[in-house]
Amino acid sequence: MGPGRTLNVKVAEDIMGHNVIADEVFGDTERYLDKEGKSVYGALMPYSEDIVAAWLVVERMIELWHGDAKLWEDYGSGIDKRAEAICKIALLTALRKEEELNDRREERP
Secondary structure, rough: OOHHHHHHHHHHHHHHEEEEEOOOOOOOEEEOOOOOOOOOEEOOOOOOOOOOHHHHHHHHHHHHOHHHHHHHHHHHOHHHHHHHHHHHHHHHHHHHHHHHHHHHHHHOO
């Protein structure tokens, strides 16, 4: 999966915890709840294409107890690939964590 819509949607949903809505008028839209529980809508962020948007992924992963995420900015070959690399590392990290949790559940009597 390369940078672009599909990767951006996956990151929005699986990392950021947002719902993505394909709207005929507004295009791809992210919806999330603010601290007061109110829905907030905005355009789908270009997480895998823009380093500023990718930094939001890093901040989210730090919130989720992945402190090493602040080092991910150095991955990727060239400035154009850093955002893509950050998104892919975040998704792999989340997948590994989920697998670890599933393994622990299976080990319990």
